[in-house]
Amino acid sequence: MSTTDRASTNTHHPVVVIGAGQAGLSVSWYLGRAGVDHLVVEAATPVHAWTDKRWDNFTLVTPNWHCRLPGYSYDGPEPDGFMTRDEVVAWLDGWLTTFTPPVRTHTTVTRLARVESGGFELTLVGGVDGNRTEPETITCDQVVVATGGYPLPVVPSFAPAIDSSVVQIHSEEYFNPEQLPEGAVLVVGSGQSGAQIAEDLHLAGRRVHLAIGNAPRVARTYRGRDCMTWLADMGLYDTPTREYPGGKAAQEKTNHYVTGRDGGRDVDLRQFAREGMRLYGTLTDGKDSMLGFAPTLTAALDKADSVYNSICADIDRHIRDNGIDAPPPTRYEAVWAPEADPIELDLQAAGVASIVWAIGYRPDYRWIEASAFDGGGRPMQTRGVTEVPGLSFVGLPWMHTWGSGRFLGIDRDARHIAEHVAAAVGRPRLMVATGT
Incomplete structure (x- = not known):
């Protein structure tokens, strides 16, 4: 793999891809x-991001066979296993x-704007460790x-009001229990990152408090x-967004934790509670050493288990309708329930020395000067293509589907965008096969 340097970069390119993660590089693969x-x-x-923003014990939550990129698929000995971060x-x-x-x-692209004559103007700033070059412009x-x-x-907005002696980090900054000060840890958020970080700390013997959403x-x-694998066979990862059960509401939900x-x-928060983890509902406010929670713990646990059993029931129907030979069905039964929903936590009294915020991310396209975003700052697009020409x-x-943004869907999405872009610049056909 090669990279370009500033001196060799032209001032105009037919196509610019911003971002060299697996999605951007997949588009580049097809364009090449x-x-x-x-x-x-x-x-x-x-x-x-795989080395800089994943904790030490991170593993994929999707099976290895999901890992497919253009011209390249997982071919190791454990297709049904889960690669670690380093793998x-x-x-x-x-x-x-x-x-x-x-x-x-x-x-870094600090500005992207349409130009009157057509196309785009990009402002670039280079540099490492704060040594930034003067801005330059390409089109x-x-x-x-x-x-x-x-x-x-x-x-949350109230984070600065919390006792300054409590160390606060975001989940993308968490790597291992040893980086946190001695004492208990509060993890806020029960999506994939929050649940798995709470488990990581719990298995390391740390006292963990977990606020779940x-x-x-x-x-x-x-x-x-x-x-x-069942859900893939059932076509859930291939169902177009507009046809997906539950519509927009389903798409806005946090990913299932496992x-x-x-x-x-499984990640069973009830079992963690039996083993000593303290669970709370949604964190609503905090000041100094006191935090407040909504009384939502019982309902949140029940709802999560309901979804768990509902997915199993969907698989049961798939097995029955297709005459598949499989072991008999089962249902999850709760192994623990709170006596009451806790509504507050005194960090000092509980010995909580650090907080890991795992409540998600938000879009940031303020550097793009184009009318391509909705009121929440999300791109208005159809399979990645916007109404803004180019x-x-x-x-x-x-x-495009539930698989979009995951390894399983990247190749298909990238090929579609590359085909659209190639046609726009006079290369209407990609004479290659997909890598899946």
Whole structure:
């Protein structure tokens, strides 16, 4: 793999891809095969998020066989296993040896704007460790934004009012229990990151307090197979967004919590509570040492279990309707329930020395000067293509299907965007096959 430097970069390119994660590089893979001149601009280094923003014991929550990129698929010995962070990094490094995308690293796009004559003007600033170059301008006819759907970590507005002696970090800054000061830890959020970080701390012997939201849960395995393999067979990852059961409401929900750790298993917060983890409902406010919670714990646990059993019931129908031979059905039964929903926590009295915020991210496209966003700042797009001529996105959750934004859906989404872009610059056909 090669990168370009500032001196060799032209001032105009037919296509610029912003972001060299797996989604942006997948678009570049197809554009390269089609002979489309393009530049990929990356603020750090290619696929850096896997090394920079994943904790030490991170594992995929989707089976390894889901890992498919253009011209490259997982072919290791454990297709139904779950790669660790370091294994994912090695797998991606292997992919990057198979082609040579024109990537310009350590360069940030600080402004993207339409120009009257057509196309776009981009302001670039390069540099590492605070040593930034003077801004420069390049232009392009087509631009593909592949910076990720939600780059800004969310922290509640009252966080600064909490006792300053309590260390606060966001989940993307968490790597291992040893980085946190001695004492108990409060994890806020029960999506995939929050639940798994709470488990990581719990298994390390730390006293954990967990504030849970409305995240649902799913069984790791059911009736002899991984649940996500069943769901793939049922077509859930391929169903177009507009046809997905539950509509927009389903797409706004937090992802189901489950883990691939130690070969994969359920994340059962009730069992954690039996083992000493303290659970709370939604965190609503905090000042100094006192935090307040909504009395939602019981309802949140019940709802998560209801979704768990509902997914199992959907799999039961699939098995029955298709005459599949499988072990008999089961249902999850609660192993613990709170006597009452706690509504407050005194951090000092409980010995809580740190907080890990795992309440998600929000979009940030303020650097893009184009009428392509809704009231919540999300791109208005159809399969990544916007109404702004020449402006496309890739790598967004739910961009086309539930699989969008995941390894399983990246190849298909990237090919679609590359075909659209190639046609716009006079290369109407990509003479390559998909990598899946």
